[in-house]
Amino acid sequence: MRMTMTQKILAAHAGLDHVDEGQLIEAKLDLVLGNDITAPVAIREFEKSGATKVFDPSKIALVPDHFAPNKDIKAAEQCKAMRGFAIDKGIEHYFEIGRMGIEHALIPESGLVLPGELVIGADSHTCTYGAVGAFSTGIGSTDMAAGMALGTAWFKVPGAIQVVLRGAPRGWVTGKDLILHLIGLIGVDGALYKSLEFGGPGVAALSMDERFTVANMAIEAGAKNGIFPVDEATRAWAASVSGRPYAVYAPDGDAVYERTIDIDLSTLEPTVAFPSLPSNTRTISAATGVQVDQVVIGSCTNGRIEDLRVAAAMLKGRRVSEKVRCIVFPATQKIYLQALREGLIEALVEAGAVVSTPTCGPCLGGHMGILAAGESAVATTNRNFVGRMGDPSSKVYLASPAVAAAAALEGRLVDPSSVLAAPERPPLAQAFAARSSL
Amino acid sequence: MNGTGSVFKYGRDVDTDVIIPARHLNSSDPATLASHCMEDIDARFASMVQPGDFIVALENFGCGSSREHAPIAIKASGVACVIASSFARIFYRNAINIGLPIMECPEAAREANAGDRLEADYVTGLIVNATQGKRYQAQPFPPFMQGIIAAGGLMEYTRRAMQAARKPASETAAPTEAAAI
Numbered sequence: 099m100r101m102t103m104t105q106k107i108l109a110a111h112a113g114l115d116h117v118d119e120g121q122l123i124e125a126k127l128d129l130v131l132g133n134d135i136t137a138p139v140a141i142r143e144f145e146k147s148g149a150t151k152v153f154d155p156s157k158i159a160l161v162p163d164h165f166a167p168n169k170d171i172k173a174a175e176q177c178k179a180m181r182g183f184a185i186d187k188g189i190e191h192y193f194e195i196g197r198m199g200i201e202h203a204l205i206p207e208s209g210l211v212l213p214g215e216l217v218i219g220a221d222s223h224t225c226t227y228g229a230v231g232a233f234s235t236g237i238g239s240t241d242m243a244a245g246m247a248l249g250t251a252w253f254k255v256p257g258a259i260q261v262v263l264r265g266a267p268r269g270w271v272t273g274k275d276l277i278l279h280l281i282g283l284i285g286v287d288g289a290l291y292k293s294l295e296f297g298g299p300g301v302a303a304l305s306m307d308e309r310f311t312v313a314n315m316a317i318e319a320g321a322k323n324g325i326f327p328v329d330e331a332t333r334a335w336a337a338s339v340s341g342r343p344y345a346v347y348a349p350d351g352d353a354v355y356e357r358t359i360d361i362d363l364s365t366l367e368p369t370v371a372f373p374s375l376p377s378n379t380r381t382i383s384a385a386t387g388v389q390v391d392q393v394v395i396g397s398c399t400n401g402r403i404e405d406l407r408v409a410a411a412m413l414k415g416r417r418v419s420e421k422v423r424c425i426v427f428p429a430t431q432k433i434y435l436q437a438l439r440e441g442l443i444e445a446l447v448e449a450g451a452v453v454s455t456p457t458c459g460p461c462l463g464g465h466m467g468i469l470a471a472g473e474s475a476v477a478t479t480n481r482n483f484v485g486r487m488g489d490p491s492s493k494v495y496l497a498s499p500a501v502a503a504a505a506a507l508e509g510r511l512v513d514p515s516s517v518l519a520a521p522e523r524p525p526l527a528q529a530f531a532a533r534s535s536l
Numbered sequence: 537m538n539g540t541g542s543v544f545k546y547g548r549d550v551d552t553d554v555i556i557p558a559r560h561l562n563s564s565d566p567a568t569l570a571s572h573c574m575e576d577i578d579a580r581f582a583s584m585v586q587p588g589d590f591i592v593a594l595e596n597f598g599c600g601s602s603r604e605h606a607p608i609a610i611k612a613s614g615v616a617c618v619i620a621s622s623f624a625r626i627f628y629r630n631a632i633n634i635g636l637p638i639m640e641c642p643e644a645a646r647e648a649n650a651g652d653r654l655e656a657d658y659v660t661g662l663i664v665n666a667t668q669g670k671r672y673q674a675q676p677f678p679p680f681m682q683g684i685i686a687a688g689g690l691m692e693y694t695r696r697a698m699q700a701a702r703k704p705a706s707e708t709a710a711p712t713e714a715a716a717i
Binding site: 122135136138139142143144146147148149164165169170172173176220221222224236237238239240241243244247248252286287290291317320322375462463464468481483484485486490 | 549551553554557558559561562563564576577595596599600601602603604605607608622624625626629630633634678680689690691692693694695697698
């Protein structure tokens with residue numbers, strides 16, 4: 099009793115009936131994830147430990163998404179090391195270029211995480227899978243190495259902040275605006291060491307794609323994980339990606355929360371995080387006019403099909419400003435193909451945007467869209483730290499696909515409703531499908 | 537486990553992108569990473585830091601990316617210990633796992649100035665600012681984490697656990713250790 103949703107999942111994976119905040123537990127892992135930056139370090143540690151085989155070749159996922167397709171020789175060597183390990187250890191879920199997507203869109207899409215499961219990943223945005231009611235959290239390479247060897251990891255059981263959602267978003271407001279608003283409210287360490295547990299009647303107003311966006315950025319508030327309750331939308335999503343059985347956990351009625359934050363979704367406005375912290379937020383009316391050199395639409399935060407529908411709806415039949423480089427990168431091959439079939443890619447390219455293969459590249463200043471000294475970008479990504487996308491004097495403004503696409507057209511931050519009247523919700527998908535089929 | 541050295545002082549929310557920018561993550565060689573450590577917020581750091589020096593910062597040190605390259609870069613640069621008002625959780629975990637001493641002590645972090653001489657005892661949590669003549673008590677690690685550090689990091693602990701798993705429980709003390717987690 100008195101357990102949060104996160105605590106219940108942790109207890110179940112530790113073989114315990116009950117856990118308390120602060121308790122150290124050893125939990126069984128359903129999936130261990132790594133990428134081309136973090137896995138090579140983990141593989142080195144794994145081999146130093148004397149381990150010869152992984153705990154379960156079906157429960158490890160390796161995704162070359164950060165500096166891949168290989169950006170230089172060093173990156174190629176890192177991908178090669180990971181590929182060699184995958185072959186040698188018989189890793190079942192290694193995603194070669196052509197099947198590769200940005201890991202936090204790819205793993206759920208591939209049915210590798212379902213409600214109630216426990217996932218660790220050597221990437222901080224592993225917290226994304228809380229969207230489907232799983233416990234997932236980012237760890238480092240050494241934890242990944244130990245996880246691959248043992249199939250277990252140690253955790254300190256977190257307390258939680260409850261976020262109660264009411265109402266429904268209006269206009270161009272989406273999950274991105276919700277999470278930026280929340281981070282602005284509590285700060286980049288507002289949920290340090292804690293879970294962000296979302297709930298309330300407003301959850302039903304958020305699509306699965308939006309929930310992925312929200313959970314993805316829980317780490318930007320310092321949270322260990324962000325998690326959503328399992329509802330009809332979750333079940334429908336789970337049935338669409340996997341036939342595996344799964345367990346549904348809900349918080350106890352008397353679960354203890356450190357604090358409760360109420361958010362009325364209908365009062366939110368499009369929100370932008372100014373440099374150089376995700377918590378440095380302003381509503382669009384207070385952000386209008388900032389000049390933009392580059393717009394990036396994509397990433398593990400906002401590279402899903404609904405995001406591309408928003409971008410295409412905004413750009414269709416218009417032209418990207420001559421002063422702006424607009425880079426769109428679908429998060430996975432499946433999303434890319436879906437966008438092609440819906441005519442979204444055509445609309446984006448005709449508008450003067452460039453469409454990239456899936457990669458994390460531009461988000462972390464890796465490749466495919468680096469900023470020069472003094473340049474500014476509006477990005478649908480998750481971090482705007484100093485130097486994140488390039489030169490230390492460049493600036494990143496975090497926003498939703500609607501705000502980013504509007505900035506691409508105007509060359510500056512504007513309210514997207516000044517470019518195109520917002521469609522009615524719900525669901526976003528139908529509204530944009532209608533427009534893109536025109 | 538003691539250290540003595542000079543302070544490099546930073547503010548709050550020092551993220552792992554500035555500790556080691558992603559453009560250098562096409563390498564995981566510790567010496568290479570160390571040569572770029574902190575370069576986006578302190579271009580002098582890599583050339584000025586001496587073995588045994590301290591990084592001292594305010595709240596939320598190490599926020600952002602989970603890249604273990606960040607504590608690796610700091611450790612390889614010769615820094616003996618990071619003292620901060622608080623740490624982001626993944627960085628905290630990574631530092632312990634690779635054996636980089638870190639100490640949470642808001643008072644010592646707030647009051648230390650760049651260039652101050654510090655002494656720290658990682659086991660007892662005692663921090664002495666010799667320049668200012670002040671003593672501080674940091675939270676020592678919980679016993680569980682001291683166990684990982686005593687084993688020389690998580691992988692050595694893991695190696696022992698795997699060895700123990702291969703032997704009957706009666707032949708080794710290690711399973712008891714593992715069962716205590």
